[in-house]
Amino acid sequence: MTARIFIDGEAGTTGLQIRERLIGRRDISLISLSDAERKDTEARRRALNSCDLTILCLPDDAARDSISLIDNDRTRVIDASTAHRTASDWTYGFPEMTAGQADAVRGAMRISNPGCYPTGAIALIRPLVEAGLIPKDFPLTVNAISGYSGGGKALIQRFEDPVGNTEPAFYAYGLGLTHKHLPELHRHTLMQHAPLFVPGVGRYYKGMLVQVPLQLWALPGAPGPEMIQQAFADHYTGGGFVSVAPLVGDASKIELNPEAMNATNQLEIRVFSRPEVGQCLLTAVFDNLGKGASGAAVQSMNLMLDLAPRAGLEDRLAA
Numbered sequence: 296m297t298a299r300i301f302i303d304g305e306a307g308t309t310g311l312q313i314r315e316r317l318i319g320r321r322d323i324s325l326i327s328l329s330d331a332e333r334k335d336t337e338a339r340r341r342a343l344n345s346c347d348l349t350i351l352c353l354p355d356d357a358a359r360d361s362i363s364l365i366d367n368d369r370t371r372v373i374d375a376s377t378a379h380r381t382a383s384d385w386t387y388g389f390p391e392m393t394a395g396q397a398d399a400v401r402g403a404m405r406i407s408n409p410g411c412y413p414t415g416a417i418a419l420i421r422p423l424v425e426a427g428l429i430p431k432d433f434p435l436t437v438n439a440i441s442g443y444s445g446g447g448k449a450l451i452q453r454f455e456d457p458v459g460n461t462e463p464a465f466y467a468y469g470l471g472l473t474h475k476h477l478p479e480l481h482r483h484t485l486m487q488h489a490p491l492f493v494p495g496v497g498r499y500y501k502g503m504l505v506q507v508p509l510q511l512w513a514l515p516g517a518p519g520p521e522m523i524q525q526a527f528a529d530h531y532t533g534g535g536f537v538s539v540a541p542l543v544g545d546a547s548k549i550e551l552n553p554e555a556m557n558a559t560n561q562l563e564i565r566v567f568s569r570p571e572v573g574q575c576l577l578t579a580v581f582d583n584l585g586k587g588a589s590g591a592a593v594q595s596m597n598l599m600l601d602l603a604p605r606a607g608l609e610d611r612l613a614a
Contacts, residue, residue, distance in 0.1 A: 298600045301326040301342045303361050304352035306333070308447055309375050312589035313350055316607040323602070340364045348599060350408075350592050351375060371599055372405050373592050379407040380479040387483055388595040391535035392417060393425065401598040408595065411587030412439050412494055413480040415505025415579035418537055418562055420484040422530035428518050429509075435490040436508060437480070440465065440553055442501035445583045454498060467495045502554035503583040512573030520568035520575055527564055536586060536594065536608070540565045556581045560590035560608040 300323050304310045317325060326346055332338035343349055343364050348371040351358045358376040365372070379385040386403035390396050400406060409417070416437045423429040443454040443462075454462050474492055481489040490507075511517055520542060527539045538561060543549065546567045556563060562581035568574065581587055593607045 297322055297324045298347040298602075299324050299326055299345065300596070301346035301349045302352060303339065303343065303349055304357070304375075307352045308444060308451070308584065309588045309592070310350075310352035312584050313352065313592055316589060316593045320607060322606065323600070336364070340366075343370060346370055348373065348596060350596065371403075373408055373595055373599075374406070375408040375588065375592055377410060377475055377479070379405070380410065380413075381482050382407065387479075388591055389414060389417060389483070390594060390598060391531060391533075391537045392421060392483065397533075397535070397598060400595050401601070403599065406595050406599070407479075408588070408592045409483075410476040410479060411441060411445055411503055411583040412437075412474070412476045412492070412505065413483065414562065414587050414591065415439060415503060415581060416480050416490070416492070416507065417483045418564060418579050419505065419507045419577040420486070420490075422526050423523065424485045425530070426526040428514060428522065428526055430515060431485060432487045433514070434488065435484075435486065437490045437492045437505065438495075438508075439493070439503065439505040440495040440497050441503045441583045442499045442553070443496050444501045445503070445587075446496065450496070451500075462498060464498045465495060467493055469494050497553070499554060501582055501584045502552075502557050503579075503581055503587055504551055504553035505579045507577040509575040509577065510573060511568075511570075511575050517573060520566055520570055523568075523575060523577070524566045527566065531564070534604075536560045536590075537562045537564065539563075542566060542568075551578060551580060553580060556585065558582060558585065560586050560594060562586045 302310050302313055305314050326342050344367055351361050351374045355376045355378040358374050358378045385405045385407045386399050388406040388408045390400050443450050477492050524542050531537045531539055565578045567576040597604050597606055
């Protein structure tokens with residue numbers, strides 16, 4: 296018998312991407328509601344309680360409301376909102392994050408799908424904290440740029456308005472230094488102090504570049520870039536969706552493209568360095584709608600339902 300999946304909020308940006316990844320799969324069946332039924336609480340209650348697993352693609356309060364409608368102990372949940380990303384009784388849906396995390400996701404009833412920015416930052420910071428190369432009280436900065444799809448329908452409309460589009464090529468935001476992704480970024484990097492996080496948006500649809508600069512000379516033992524590289528290589532083994540590119544001797548002509556991993560579930564880590572002055576730059580490139588959202592949810596779903604790990608995640612999707 297195939298697993299029954301209900302995407303609550305399938306008309307949104309993430310919901311549509313998840314549906315595209317699941318449509319036509321023979322190992323699951325989708326429960327879909329009409330436009331009218333999506334606004335009917337009882338219709339949603341029936342769908343939530345008749346499915347094996349629901350993926351919530353809703354604003355935080357609406358996601359909490361959906362949870363309250365589940366009155367059985369069988370329906371498993373993946374919540375793509377920020378509502379439960381720091382909750383101790385929810386499992387964080389980043390299988391490659393640490394040893395045993397994939398098994399934790401596999402056995403969980405409630406999964407909080409990671410935010411796009413934290414996915415990149417955690418991927419870069421946590422392995423070095425666990426390896427003892429970055430002390431937990433070390434001051435860190437995270438810089439990032441995302442395609443405008445990360446802002447959902449409202450921002451997409453602003454950038455794609457054929458008449459009134461006056462959006463800049465790039466802008467930084469969250470300059471009050473309290474972005475909604477910061478709590479989960481702080482918690483899951485294991486740092487004692489929240490990193491200084493500066494996100495940005497570019498005039499392109501999707502794709503993300505996250506950067507963490509390091510002054511290696513200020514770290515205990517002043518580790519070289521080879522030690523940083525090896526820590527990543529040791530951490531990301533086991534066939535997940537995070538890869539580590541080889542160290543490059545002369546990176547002066549490399550141009551990192553935030554769209555390079557678009558329409559995949561891959562996240563690529565690179566280490567750039569200037570060893571003579573003890574500086575290092577850690578980068579992660581991935582699709583903010585892929586590994587940063589819909590792909591991550593499908594990856595967790597596959598683990599939770601014991602399905603083929605790469606099902607729905609191999610082929611490139613349309614932009």
